[in-house]
Amino acid sequence: MNYESGRIEGGETLLLPSVDERPRRRRRLIVGAVVLVAALALAWFFFGRTPEAAPKVTEQLPAVTVVVPGRQTIDRTVSATGTLAARREMPVGVAGEGGMITRVLVEPGQWVQAGQVLATVDRSVQTQTAAGLAAQVSVAQSDVTLAQAELDRARTLVDRGFISKADLQRRTATRDAAVARVKVAQATLSEARARNGRLDIRAPAAGLVLTRQAEPGQIVSSGTGMLFRMAAGGQMELRASLAESDLVGLRPGARASVTPVGSPRSFAGEVWQVSPIIDPQTRQGVARVALKYDPALRPGGFASASITGGASVAPLLPETAIQTDDKGNYVYVVDGAGKVARRDVKIGQVSNAGVAVASGLTGTERVVLSAGAFLNPGQAVRPVAAASKAS
Incomplete structure (x- = not known):
């Protein structure tokens, strides 16, 4: 310095x-x-900064999509399998004396009317017998004509005193006996003709021919058994086997969709009968589903069915909301503090609409829709309401 x-x-x-x-x-x-x-x-x-100036923690929390499911009316759907069959099957056999079949007039798959001839039986012997009885009727009628003429002449002679009243009474009785013999002969002829008519094998009702076991030249009798099998009115059904628990609440009138094996088509039907008994060995019962005729519905074939009946009210969630571990099924819900909590649930019906929750939820909770596998109970999250389908 x-x-x-x-x-x-x-x-x-x-x-x-x-x-x-x-x-x-x-x-x-x-x-x-x-x-x-x-x-x-x-x-x-x-x-020197105050706590108010610190960044908010909630802005760093993970956002999760939640939904309040509420409670919905859910149709109960039961899946079943079974065999297709005629709803009312009619076995057709020989109703008369039988004989040799001369012609078969129908084939399987053909529609017939009530009383239509399915097959004819040789009646050459029966025809001759009927002709003989018809001749006897003619003879008896001739006797009546003769007896009546003699009675008329006797009535004219009795007034003149040539014939007694006793003779007149005998001639009257002779005439009456001749009339009675005519009636007997006519009844016998009618019986023979009726028997001949029963030789032909006829359809008992209108319907569809399913099978044929009769051929020309075949000898048949009342003990031969079934020659044709028919479906009355062509009506079909599915005899669906259901578990004992699935039969509970199922009533006639329930809607059904039937899909034959190997067919891409489904046929609408309706349950018309529910088995009143359960097989003690299989623990199953049968629900009979009525179906309209269609060539694709072949009796004896196998088919699956989806039967809808017995509605219930429960929360409905998508499958992504349901989690599963060794303890069972559960969902994550977000409480009022914004923290995740586990809720054990019991699953009900599963359908295309979603999964029905039989128990564990009231429907008012905020349920995590997805990403539940990445959350932990007690974790703080930022819930975001799911967008409605209408939007």
Whole structure:
């Protein structure tokens, strides 16, 4: 540092700083003030901010989509398998004396009317017998004609006294006996004709011919058994085997959709009878589903059915909301504090609409729809309501 000498009164000499040293001291003071302000600013930044100025924690929480399922009316759907059959099957056999089949007039798959001839049986002997009986009727009628003529002549002679009243009574009785013999002969002829008519094998009702076991030249009798098998009215059905629990609540009138094996088509039907008994060995019962005739429905074939009946009210969730572990099925719900909680549930019916929750939920909870596998009970999340389907 440079100093300058000066004199003051009394003769003393005073050393003063040089003029060049003063700006340097001013710069040092300014730099020190700047450093001090910067240090105070850093101290306030790290230690002086209030908690209100801290960033909100909720902005860093994971967002999860939630839904309030409510309670919906859900149709109960039961899946079953069974065998197709004629709803009312009619076995057709020989109703008369039988004989040799001469012609078969129908084939399987053909529709017939009630009383239509399915096959004819040789009746050459029966025809001759009927002709003989018809001749006897003619003879009896001739006897009646003769007896009546003699009775008429006797009535004219009795008034003249040539014939007694006793003779008149005998002639009247002879006429009456002849009339009775005519009636007997006619009844016998009618019986023979009826028997001949029963030789033909006829359809007992209108329907569809399913099978044929009769051929020309075949000898048949009342003990031959079934020659044709028919479906009355062509009506079909599915005899669906159902578990004992599935039969509970199932009533006639329930809608059904039947799909034959190997067919891409489904046929609408309706349950018309539910078995009143359960097989003690298989623990199953039979639900009979009525179906309209269609060539694709072949009796004896196998088919599956989806039967809808017995509605219930329960929460309905998509499958993504249901989680499963060794303890069973569960869902995650978000409580009022925004934390995840596990809720064990019991699953009901599963359909295309979703999964019905039989128990465990009231329908008012906020249920996590997806990403449940990445959450933990007690974890804080930011719930986001799911968009409605209408939007």
